[in-house]
Amino acid sequence: MFFEGVADMLVRSAFTALALCSAAASTSALAGNTDAWSVTGGIYAYLPTISGTSAFSVPPSTGGSEASVDINKLLDHLNGVFMGSLDVRKGEWGGFTDLLYMDIGGTKSQTRAMTIGPAGLPADATATADYSLKGMVWTLGAYFHAEARPDLNVDLLMGARLLDLDQSLGWTLAGDVASVPVIDRAGHRAAGIKSWDAILGAKGRYVFGEGRKWFIPFYVDVGGGDADLTWQAMAGLGYSFGWGDVLASWRHLDYEFAEGKALQNLAFDGPAFAAVFHW
Template sequence: MKIPSTLAGAGLFAAALAAPVAAQAQSAADKWEFQMALYGYFPALGGTTQFPTGASGPELDVSSKTLIDHLKMAAMGTFGGKKGKWGFWSDLFYTDVGGNKTATRDFHIPGYDLPADVTGNLNLDVKTTLWTLAGTYEIGKSPDYSLDLVAGARLADMKQRLDWTINGDISGIPLPGRSGSKDLTIQNWDAIVGLKGMAYIGGDRKWYLPYYIDVGAGQSKLTWQFMAGVGYQFGWGSLVAAWRYIDYEMKSGVPIQSLEFNGPMIGAVFRF
């Protein structure tokens, strides 16, 4: 059967068009895409720490939630890249918070009941650096959403300092002195696994909902975090407002027993 020359020519023309389109699609899949975000984070801080008062003295238990009253500095940034389904992601978080109270009873000495007239002047400073480095793998994608599996590790570098002065009758408590100070530092590495992604809202695909969750353990008994928010896309990138919660539970015998951050964040996301 003889094929009309016009149809044969049209078929050759369509094939010629399809070849570069397929090549472009393959090229796009093989191209690295990067994303960088800078955030301001304004968390409330909670947790419990046991500060040794001396070689032969008991410990002072203090709650960060009751003592911390101001944020000195907080910053957060992320950087990631993706090529096809595989990628990487890194998150760096730093905060410096502090607080002081005078004539307070917001502390505890394990094994002893504080006499009614005993109060303390306490000054607490908490510096925390969290660094997450992970690989990512795309497990779901459509024009309206994306979902990646995240697996990697997180470093927690925590430094706390407490200065105290105890007022009142402490004759029944074997404190080495009425006043003192103590610095504590821990560095924990934990393996983490989680999910991160986004979902668009509306037909114009300008508004979207970013989210992230992970859980892990290792040198810590348990760590987990959750972030969810809303973003709006521009030509250069997007603006995001979100809420982030981070929680650490330490193993027994560690002076810093628990630590949590809970609060809003706002920032800008750049894609290139």
């Protein structure tokens, strides 16, 4: 992915790691009175590579052939993003929710990162393609504190994740397009997908070092429903202050869908950085 200019870098740094605020921070509230309410909030910067394959079926009224694109070869900027997150704990139980909205797009000239029809693009043809991906990922879950040791905290979690995306693709072919039907030489397609999936997982932290200030946060979940499979994993390194934590981590979020869906697969993979606050 390519981000041009300071403004784009600032937008990219706001692209937040979904569902991981509780993984890195909520267990730090275990010290002290475990029957008291505790609330955790964080500011996250996530810089992922986004990859996957999108399929666009043919609208009945227009004719033409099915189109597909290689997402990571077309995306080059974020138009906008918003995330809100909240984690609440009382005693051994807690809950978390977050909402990530993304508006991602890219335009490429002389690209072969798309196909039209079963035969794909002719060998001497390229496309000017304009692709956009807009929507949200919303996670809602509850967790139970399963393990508490001086150096290790582990929570077991269950919940649901919603992926709700709209895609659009416009293209114009150039080069040797004689073998391509006229109706397919330029066009526009739109497709959406909504996937509700149940998830199970675990999260926590391992603390070490002088004063027990350093810690390794970790998170993993797996599930399915509308998706054949969705999973995510995160691990990193953090340091605790009186007001909260700072941490760096690596996170991967993955979706696999059945054939015929508007998305065949989708993955976010990259580093995340955070400042986490506790109340």
